[in-house]
Protein backbone atom coordinates (compact mmCIF):
# COMPACT_ATOMS: atom_id res chain seq x y z
CA UNK A 539 0.00 0.00 0.00
CA UNK A 540 1.22 3.56 -0.75
CA UNK A 541 2.76 5.57 2.06
CA UNK A 542 0.85 8.80 1.51
CA UNK A 543 0.50 10.33 4.96
CA UNK A 544 -0.17 14.02 5.61
CA UNK A 545 0.62 16.03 8.77
CA UNK A 546 -2.24 15.55 11.26
CA UNK A 547 -3.32 12.16 9.89
CA UNK A 548 -4.27 9.56 12.47
CA UNK A 549 -2.99 6.07 11.64
CA UNK A 550 -6.51 5.23 10.44
CA UNK A 551 -6.59 8.22 8.07
CA UNK A 552 -3.08 7.47 6.90
CA UNK A 553 -4.09 3.91 5.97
CA UNK A 554 -7.23 5.24 4.27
CA UNK A 555 -5.21 7.78 2.27
CA UNK A 556 -2.98 4.95 1.04
CA UNK A 557 -6.00 2.80 0.20
CA UNK A 558 -7.52 5.62 -1.90
CA UNK A 559 -4.22 6.31 -3.64
CA UNK A 560 -3.78 2.63 -4.54
CA UNK A 561 -7.31 2.43 -5.89
CA UNK A 562 -6.84 5.50 -8.08
CA UNK A 563 -3.52 4.30 -9.49
CA UNK A 564 -5.15 0.96 -10.41
CA UNK A 565 -8.46 2.29 -11.76
CA UNK A 566 -8.20 5.90 -13.01
CA UNK A 567 -6.29 8.17 -15.33
CA UNK A 568 -4.93 11.52 -14.23
CA UNK A 569 -6.91 14.57 -15.34
CA UNK A 570 -5.82 15.54 -18.84
CA UNK A 571 -4.67 11.97 -19.62
CA UNK A 572 -8.12 10.44 -19.88
CA UNK A 573 -8.37 7.29 -21.93
CA UNK A 574 -11.86 5.81 -21.83
CA UNK A 575 -12.47 2.27 -22.95
CA UNK A 576 -13.86 3.01 -26.39
CA UNK A 577 -16.03 -0.10 -26.36
CA UNK A 578 -18.13 1.38 -23.54
CA UNK A 579 -20.34 4.42 -23.37
CA UNK A 580 -20.07 6.94 -20.54
CA UNK A 581 -22.93 5.37 -18.54
CA UNK A 582 -21.59 1.81 -18.72
CA UNK A 583 -18.16 3.09 -17.75
CA UNK A 584 -19.65 4.99 -14.80
CA UNK A 585 -21.58 1.94 -13.56
CA UNK A 586 -18.50 -0.25 -13.79
CA UNK A 587 -16.29 2.33 -12.11
CA UNK A 588 -18.79 2.76 -9.27
CA UNK A 589 -18.93 -1.01 -8.76
CA UNK A 590 -15.15 -1.12 -8.40
CA UNK A 591 -15.24 1.80 -5.94
CA UNK A 592 -17.83 -0.13 -3.92
CA UNK A 593 -15.71 -3.28 -4.12
CA UNK A 594 -12.82 -1.32 -2.61
CA UNK A 595 -15.05 0.00 0.21
CA UNK A 596 -14.84 3.55 -1.15
CA UNK A 597 -18.43 4.16 -2.35
CA UNK A 598 -20.97 6.11 -0.29
CA UNK A 599 -18.18 6.96 2.14
CA UNK A 600 -20.26 8.73 4.80
CA UNK A 601 -23.48 6.70 4.37
CA UNK A 602 -24.40 3.98 6.90
CA UNK A 603 -22.95 0.51 6.35
CA UNK A 604 -26.33 -1.16 6.88
CA UNK A 605 -27.63 0.73 3.81
CA UNK A 606 -24.66 0.01 1.55
CA UNK A 607 -22.34 2.88 2.49
CA UNK A 608 -18.85 2.70 3.93
CA UNK A 609 -19.94 4.15 7.31
CA UNK A 610 -16.91 6.44 7.53
CA UNK A 611 -16.54 10.03 8.72
CA UNK A 612 -16.68 13.41 6.97
CA UNK A 613 -12.90 13.56 7.40
CA UNK A 614 -12.54 10.35 5.37
CA UNK A 615 -14.62 12.01 2.66
CA UNK A 616 -12.32 15.04 2.72
CA UNK A 617 -9.28 12.75 2.45
CA UNK A 618 -10.89 10.98 -0.52
CA UNK A 619 -11.64 14.34 -2.17
CA UNK A 620 -8.11 15.63 -1.62
CA UNK A 621 -6.35 12.49 -2.85
CA UNK A 622 -8.62 12.07 -5.87
CA UNK A 623 -8.54 15.74 -6.97
CA UNK A 624 -5.83 15.27 -9.62
CA UNK A 625 -7.55 12.16 -11.00
CA UNK A 626 -10.35 11.80 -13.52
CA UNK A 627 -13.19 9.83 -11.91
CA UNK A 628 -15.43 8.64 -14.77
CA UNK A 629 -18.69 8.98 -12.81
CA UNK A 630 -20.36 12.13 -14.14
CA UNK A 631 -23.58 10.25 -15.18
CA UNK A 632 -24.05 9.47 -11.47
CA UNK A 633 -23.86 13.11 -10.35
CA UNK A 634 -27.60 13.55 -9.70
CA UNK A 635 -28.09 10.00 -8.46
CA UNK A 636 -25.42 10.46 -5.80
CA UNK A 637 -25.38 14.25 -5.28
CA UNK A 638 -29.15 14.69 -4.84
CA UNK A 639 -31.20 11.49 -4.78
CA UNK A 640 -28.97 9.53 -2.40
CA UNK A 641 -28.84 12.16 0.39
CA UNK A 642 -32.63 12.62 0.13
CA UNK A 643 -33.22 8.85 0.36
CA UNK A 644 -30.90 8.67 3.35
CA UNK A 645 -32.36 11.70 5.10
CA UNK A 646 -36.07 11.18 4.47
CA UNK A 647 -36.52 7.52 3.47
CA UNK A 648 -38.00 4.95 5.85
CA UNK A 649 -35.65 2.17 6.93
CA UNK A 650 -37.39 -0.13 4.42
CA UNK A 651 -36.86 2.40 1.60
CA UNK A 652 -33.25 2.93 2.64
CA UNK A 653 -32.46 -0.79 2.66
CA UNK A 654 -34.42 -1.47 -0.53
CA UNK A 655 -32.87 1.33 -2.59
CA UNK A 656 -29.66 2.77 -1.16
CA UNK A 657 -27.23 -0.16 -1.65
CA UNK A 658 -27.94 -0.45 -5.39
CA UNK A 659 -27.81 3.33 -5.78
CA UNK A 660 -24.46 3.54 -3.97
CA UNK A 661 -22.76 0.80 -5.98
CA UNK A 662 -24.09 2.07 -9.34
CA UNK A 663 -26.38 -0.88 -10.08
CA UNK A 664 -29.21 1.66 -10.29
CA UNK A 665 -29.02 5.28 -11.41
CA UNK A 666 -31.59 7.88 -10.33
CA UNK A 667 -32.92 11.12 -11.79
CA UNK A 668 -34.70 14.11 -10.28
CA UNK A 669 -38.05 15.21 -11.75
CA UNK A 670 -39.10 18.66 -10.53
CA UNK A 671 -39.26 21.08 -13.49
CA UNK A 672 -42.30 21.28 -15.76
CA UNK A 673 -43.11 23.40 -18.80
CA UNK A 674 -45.13 25.74 -16.54
CA UNK A 675 -43.03 25.41 -13.38
CA UNK A 676 -39.25 25.95 -13.34
CA UNK A 677 -38.18 28.73 -10.99
CA UNK A 678 -41.65 28.55 -9.47
CA UNK A 679 -41.41 24.79 -8.98
CA UNK A 680 -44.00 24.87 -6.17
CA UNK A 681 -46.58 25.79 -8.84
CA UNK A 682 -46.20 22.42 -10.62
CA UNK A 683 -49.20 20.62 -12.12
CA UNK A 684 -48.28 16.90 -12.31
CA UNK A 685 -51.01 15.13 -10.30
CA UNK A 686 -50.80 12.04 -8.10
CA UNK A 687 -54.20 10.63 -7.11
CA UNK A 688 -54.65 7.82 -4.59
CA UNK A 689 -56.35 4.71 -6.00
CA UNK A 690 -56.54 1.94 -3.40
CA UNK A 691 -53.06 0.61 -2.65
CA UNK A 692 -51.29 2.77 -5.23
CA UNK A 693 -50.91 6.32 -6.52
CA UNK A 694 -51.73 7.16 -10.14
CA UNK A 695 -49.46 9.76 -11.72
CA UNK A 696 -50.33 12.01 -14.69
CA UNK A 697 -48.49 15.00 -16.11
CA UNK A 698 -45.26 16.14 -17.72
CA UNK A 699 -41.76 16.98 -16.55
CA UNK A 700 -39.01 18.65 -18.57
CA UNK A 701 -35.22 19.13 -18.44
CA UNK A 702 -34.89 15.82 -16.59
CA UNK A 703 -31.14 15.13 -16.75
CA UNK A 704 -30.27 11.51 -17.46
CA UNK A 705 -33.87 10.20 -17.52
CA UNK A 706 -33.03 8.21 -20.68
CA UNK A 707 -30.60 5.96 -18.79
CA UNK A 708 -32.02 6.10 -15.26
CA UNK A 709 -33.65 3.18 -13.44
CA UNK A 710 -35.51 5.20 -10.80
CA UNK A 711 -36.57 8.78 -10.33
CA UNK A 712 -37.66 11.06 -7.51
CA UNK A 713 -40.72 13.03 -8.55
CA UNK A 714 -42.64 15.85 -6.90
CA UNK A 715 -46.38 15.82 -7.67
CA UNK A 716 -49.50 17.64 -6.55
CA UNK A 717 -51.55 15.53 -4.16
CA UNK A 718 -53.84 18.27 -2.79
CA UNK A 719 -54.91 20.97 -5.27
CA UNK A 720 -57.28 22.91 -3.00
CA UNK A 721 -54.68 24.27 -0.58
CA UNK A 722 -51.96 26.94 -1.22
CA UNK A 723 -49.36 25.62 -3.65
CA UNK A 724 -46.57 24.79 -1.17
CA UNK A 725 -48.91 22.77 1.04
CA UNK A 726 -50.28 20.27 -1.50
CA UNK A 727 -47.11 18.60 -2.82
CA UNK A 728 -45.70 15.13 -2.12
CA UNK A 729 -42.49 13.37 -3.13
CA UNK A 730 -42.42 9.84 -4.56
CA UNK A 731 -40.00 7.24 -5.87
CA UNK A 732 -40.90 6.10 -9.41
CA UNK A 733 -39.76 3.15 -11.49
CA UNK A 734 -38.56 4.58 -14.81
CA UNK A 735 -39.12 1.17 -16.49
CA UNK A 736 -42.91 1.60 -16.09
CA UNK A 737 -44.34 1.57 -19.67
CA UNK A 738 -46.68 4.40 -18.59
CA UNK A 739 -43.62 6.67 -18.44
CA UNK A 740 -42.37 8.01 -21.77
CA UNK A 741 -38.94 9.63 -21.95
CA UNK A 742 -38.14 11.89 -24.92
CA UNK A 743 -34.55 13.20 -25.17
CA UNK A 744 -34.03 16.93 -25.95
CA UNK A 745 -31.17 17.96 -28.22
CA UNK A 746 -28.88 20.72 -26.95
CA UNK A 747 -26.69 23.38 -28.61
CA UNK A 748 -23.62 21.19 -27.93
CA UNK A 749 -25.15 18.38 -30.02
CA UNK A 750 -25.59 16.21 -26.93
CA UNK A 751 -28.89 15.08 -25.40
CA UNK A 752 -28.30 15.27 -21.67
CA UNK A 753 -31.86 15.95 -20.64
CA UNK A 754 -35.41 14.92 -21.50
CA UNK A 755 -39.12 15.48 -21.48
CA UNK A 756 -40.87 12.87 -19.33
CA UNK A 757 -44.58 12.09 -19.74
CA UNK A 758 -46.66 10.18 -17.17
CA UNK A 759 -49.90 8.61 -18.36
CA UNK A 760 -51.52 6.70 -15.49
CA UNK A 761 -48.15 5.63 -14.10
CA UNK A 762 -48.54 3.57 -10.92
CA UNK A 763 -46.62 4.17 -7.70
CA UNK A 764 -46.88 1.79 -4.71
CA UNK A 765 -48.12 3.65 -1.62
CA UNK A 766 -44.97 2.75 0.31
CA UNK A 767 -42.88 4.66 -2.23
CA UNK A 768 -44.06 7.98 -0.79
CA UNK A 769 -41.00 9.81 0.57
CA UNK A 770 -41.63 11.71 3.79
CA UNK A 771 -45.17 12.61 4.81
CA UNK A 772 -48.13 13.18 2.51
CA UNK A 773 -48.39 16.83 1.43
CA UNK A 774 -45.04 17.63 3.03
CA UNK A 775 -43.17 17.32 -0.27
CA UNK A 776 -42.18 20.99 -0.40
CA UNK A 777 -39.81 20.75 2.56
CA UNK A 778 -38.19 17.65 1.00
CA UNK A 779 -38.00 19.46 -2.35
CA UNK A 780 -36.24 22.43 -0.72
CA UNK A 781 -33.77 20.06 0.94
CA UNK A 782 -33.14 18.29 -2.38
CA UNK A 783 -32.66 21.62 -4.18
CA UNK A 784 -30.07 22.60 -1.58
CA UNK A 785 -28.26 19.26 -2.06
CA UNK A 786 -28.39 20.01 -5.80
CA UNK A 787 -27.00 23.52 -5.37
CA UNK A 788 -24.20 22.24 -3.19
CA UNK A 789 -23.45 19.48 -5.68
CA UNK A 790 -23.34 21.89 -8.65
CA UNK A 791 -21.65 24.76 -6.84
CA UNK A 792 -19.37 22.98 -4.42
CA UNK A 793 -19.09 19.34 -5.48
CA UNK A 794 -15.64 18.27 -6.58
CA UNK A 795 -17.00 16.84 -9.81
CA UNK A 796 -19.32 19.80 -10.51
CA UNK A 797 -19.21 21.59 -13.82
CA UNK A 798 -18.34 24.86 -12.14
CA UNK A 799 -14.72 24.11 -11.31
CA UNK A 800 -12.88 20.77 -11.36
CA UNK A 801 -9.67 22.59 -10.42
CA UNK A 802 -9.37 23.74 -14.00
CA UNK A 803 -6.97 26.58 -13.27
CA UNK A 804 -4.00 24.24 -13.41
CA UNK A 805 -5.21 22.92 -16.77
CA UNK A 806 -5.48 26.49 -18.05
CA UNK A 807 -2.01 27.36 -16.72
CA UNK A 808 -0.65 24.30 -18.56
CA UNK A 809 -2.52 25.39 -21.69
CA UNK A 810 -1.09 28.93 -21.45
CA UNK A 811 2.43 27.48 -21.21
CA UNK A 812 1.80 25.14 -24.10
CA UNK A 813 0.54 28.05 -26.25
CA UNK A 814 3.45 30.27 -25.17
CA UNK A 815 1.12 32.78 -23.51
CA UNK A 816 2.16 32.23 -19.89
CA UNK A 817 4.28 35.39 -19.77
CA UNK A 818 1.55 37.65 -21.13
CA UNK A 819 0.65 40.04 -18.24
CA UNK A 820 -3.11 40.00 -18.93
CA UNK A 821 -3.21 36.23 -19.15
CA UNK A 822 -1.28 36.02 -15.88
CA UNK A 823 -3.74 38.38 -14.22
CA UNK A 824 -6.75 36.37 -15.52
CA UNK A 825 -5.23 33.09 -14.31
CA UNK A 826 -4.38 34.53 -10.87
CA UNK A 827 -7.97 35.82 -10.54
CA UNK A 828 -9.29 32.41 -11.54
CA UNK A 829 -7.01 30.64 -9.06
CA UNK A 830 -8.29 32.87 -6.22
CA UNK A 831 -11.93 32.26 -7.18
CA UNK A 832 -11.37 28.54 -7.39
CA UNK A 833 -9.77 28.49 -3.93
CA UNK A 834 -12.78 30.37 -2.53
CA UNK A 835 -15.07 27.82 -4.18
CA UNK A 836 -13.04 25.07 -2.55
CA UNK A 837 -13.39 26.64 0.92
CA UNK A 838 -17.15 27.17 0.55
CA UNK A 839 -17.51 23.61 -0.71
CA UNK A 840 -15.47 22.08 2.10
CA UNK A 841 -17.53 23.87 4.74
CA UNK A 842 -20.83 22.76 3.22
CA UNK A 843 -19.73 19.18 2.49
CA UNK A 844 -18.62 18.82 6.11
CA UNK A 845 -22.09 19.91 7.23
CA UNK A 846 -23.78 17.48 4.82
CA UNK A 847 -21.53 14.62 5.88
CA UNK A 848 -22.40 15.40 9.51
CA UNK A 849 -26.05 14.76 8.60
CA UNK A 850 -27.27 18.36 8.24
CA UNK A 851 -29.41 19.55 5.34
CA UNK A 852 -27.65 22.54 3.76
CA UNK A 853 -29.41 25.87 4.27
CA UNK A 854 -29.33 28.97 2.06
CA UNK A 855 -25.52 28.74 1.98
CA UNK A 856 -26.16 26.19 -0.78
CA UNK A 857 -27.34 29.15 -2.88
CA UNK A 858 -24.08 31.00 -2.22
CA UNK A 859 -22.14 27.94 -3.44
CA UNK A 860 -24.36 27.55 -6.50
CA UNK A 861 -24.15 31.22 -7.52
CA UNK A 862 -20.40 31.27 -6.94
CA UNK A 863 -19.97 28.08 -9.02
CA UNK A 864 -21.97 29.61 -11.89
CA UNK A 865 -19.94 32.84 -11.84
CA UNK A 866 -16.71 30.83 -11.74
CA UNK A 867 -17.84 28.75 -14.73
CA UNK A 868 -18.40 31.93 -16.74
CA UNK A 869 -14.92 33.21 -15.85
CA UNK A 870 -13.41 29.87 -16.89
CA UNK A 871 -15.35 30.06 -20.15
CA UNK A 872 -14.02 33.55 -20.93
CA UNK A 873 -10.40 32.85 -19.99
CA UNK A 874 -10.31 29.55 -21.89
CA UNK A 875 -11.82 31.09 -25.04
CA UNK A 876 -9.22 33.92 -24.91
CA UNK A 877 -6.46 31.33 -24.63
CA UNK A 878 -7.52 28.90 -27.36
CA UNK A 879 -8.58 31.71 -29.73
CA UNK A 880 -9.90 30.56 -33.11
CA UNK A 881 -9.45 26.88 -32.13
CA UNK A 882 -12.49 27.37 -29.87
CA UNK A 883 -14.65 27.63 -33.01
CA UNK A 884 -12.92 25.14 -35.34
CA UNK A 885 -10.48 22.36 -34.58
CA UNK A 886 -8.67 19.54 -36.36
CA UNK A 887 -9.59 15.85 -36.41
CA UNK A 888 -7.63 15.13 -33.22
CA UNK A 889 -10.03 17.39 -31.26
CA UNK A 890 -7.47 18.86 -28.91
CA UNK A 891 -8.02 21.75 -26.56
CA UNK A 892 -10.29 23.70 -28.91
CA UNK A 893 -12.98 21.01 -28.82
CA UNK A 894 -12.66 20.52 -25.08
CA UNK A 895 -13.00 24.20 -24.19
CA UNK A 896 -15.64 24.81 -26.82
CA UNK A 897 -17.78 22.11 -25.15
CA UNK A 898 -17.22 23.77 -21.79
CA UNK A 899 -18.10 27.18 -23.28
CA UNK A 900 -21.42 25.85 -24.63
CA UNK A 901 -22.27 24.19 -21.28
CA UNK A 902 -21.41 27.20 -19.11
CA UNK A 903 -24.74 29.01 -19.62
CA UNK A 904 -26.64 25.96 -18.38
CA UNK A 905 -24.81 26.13 -15.05
CA UNK A 906 -26.48 29.49 -14.40
CA UNK A 907 -29.90 27.83 -14.95
CA UNK A 908 -29.75 24.25 -13.59
CA UNK A 909 -30.70 23.88 -9.93
CA UNK A 910 -32.29 27.36 -9.90
CA UNK A 911 -31.15 30.36 -11.93
CA UNK A 912 -28.66 33.00 -10.78
CA UNK A 913 -31.56 35.42 -10.24
CA UNK A 914 -33.36 32.91 -8.01
CA UNK A 915 -30.17 32.29 -5.98
CA UNK A 916 -29.76 36.06 -5.53
CA UNK A 917 -33.37 36.27 -4.29
CA UNK A 918 -32.73 33.49 -1.76
CA UNK A 919 -29.48 35.06 -0.56
CA UNK A 920 -31.21 38.47 -0.31
CA UNK A 921 -34.16 37.17 1.66
CA UNK A 922 -32.72 34.35 3.74
CA UNK A 923 -29.11 35.39 4.29
CA UNK A 924 -29.23 39.20 4.20
CA UNK A 925 -32.76 39.49 5.66
CA UNK A 926 -34.05 41.81 2.91
CA UNK A 927 -37.84 42.13 2.42
CA UNK A 928 -39.42 39.16 0.67
CA UNK A 929 -40.75 39.34 -2.88
CA UNK A 930 -44.47 40.27 -2.79
CA UNK A 931 -46.73 37.25 -3.37
CA UNK A 932 -50.43 38.05 -3.76
CA UNK A 933 -51.28 34.32 -4.04
CA UNK A 934 -49.58 33.16 -0.84
CA UNK A 935 -52.80 32.04 0.85
CA UNK A 936 -54.79 31.17 -2.30
CA UNK A 937 -55.55 27.51 -3.13
CA UNK A 938 -53.32 26.27 -6.00
CA UNK A 939 -56.34 25.44 -8.19
CA UNK A 940 -57.54 29.07 -7.93
CA UNK A 941 -54.22 30.67 -8.91
CA UNK A 942 -54.38 32.00 -12.50
CA UNK A 943 -51.94 30.28 -14.92
CA UNK A 944 -51.52 29.63 -18.62
Ligand SMILES: Cc1cc2nc3c(=O)[nH]c(=O)nc-3n(C[C@H](O)[C@H](O)[C@H](O)COP(=O)(O)OP(=O)(O)OC[C@H]3O[C@@H](n4cnc5c(N)ncnc54)[C@H](O)[C@@H]3O)c2cc1C
Pocket residue numbers: 634667668669670671672673675676677678700701702703704753904905907908909910911912913914917
Ligand atom coordinates in the same frame (compact mmCIF):
# COMPACT_ATOMS: atom_id res chain seq x y z
C1 LIG B 1 -28.23 21.68 -17.59
C2 LIG B 1 -29.59 21.63 -16.93
C3 LIG B 1 -29.98 20.48 -16.26
C4 LIG B 1 -31.24 20.43 -15.63
N1 LIG B 1 -31.59 19.26 -15.00
C5 LIG B 1 -32.81 19.17 -14.39
C6 LIG B 1 -33.21 17.96 -13.76
O1 LIG B 1 -32.49 16.95 -13.77
N2 LIG B 1 -34.43 17.91 -13.17
C7 LIG B 1 -35.26 19.00 -13.14
O2 LIG B 1 -36.33 18.90 -12.54
N3 LIG B 1 -34.92 20.17 -13.76
C8 LIG B 1 -33.71 20.28 -14.37
N4 LIG B 1 -33.34 21.47 -15.00
C9 LIG B 1 -34.29 22.58 -15.07
C10 LIG B 1 -33.93 23.78 -14.21
O3 LIG B 1 -34.12 23.48 -12.83
C11 LIG B 1 -34.85 24.94 -14.67
O4 LIG B 1 -34.51 25.23 -16.01
C12 LIG B 1 -34.65 26.17 -13.81
O5 LIG B 1 -35.18 25.99 -12.53
C13 LIG B 1 -35.33 27.42 -14.45
O6 LIG B 1 -36.65 27.16 -14.80
P1 LIG B 1 -37.20 27.54 -16.26
O7 LIG B 1 -36.24 27.00 -17.26
O8 LIG B 1 -38.62 27.12 -16.32
O9 LIG B 1 -37.09 29.14 -16.35
P2 LIG B 1 -38.15 30.19 -15.77
O10 LIG B 1 -38.49 29.84 -14.37
O11 LIG B 1 -39.26 30.34 -16.74
O12 LIG B 1 -37.27 31.52 -15.75
C14 LIG B 1 -37.10 32.35 -16.91
C15 LIG B 1 -36.27 33.56 -16.49
O13 LIG B 1 -37.00 34.32 -15.49
C16 LIG B 1 -36.16 34.54 -14.35
N5 LIG B 1 -36.98 34.48 -13.13
C17 LIG B 1 -37.96 33.57 -12.85
N6 LIG B 1 -38.48 33.82 -11.63
C18 LIG B 1 -37.80 34.88 -11.12
C19 LIG B 1 -37.89 35.61 -9.89
N7 LIG B 1 -38.77 35.27 -8.94
N8 LIG B 1 -37.03 36.67 -9.71
C20 LIG B 1 -36.12 37.00 -10.67
N9 LIG B 1 -36.01 36.36 -11.87
C21 LIG B 1 -36.85 35.31 -12.08
C22 LIG B 1 -35.18 33.39 -14.36
O14 LIG B 1 -33.99 33.72 -13.66
C23 LIG B 1 -34.92 33.19 -15.86
O15 LIG B 1 -33.95 34.11 -16.31
C24 LIG B 1 -32.10 21.55 -15.64
C25 LIG B 1 -31.70 22.72 -16.34
C26 LIG B 1 -30.47 22.76 -16.97
C27 LIG B 1 -30.05 24.04 -17.69
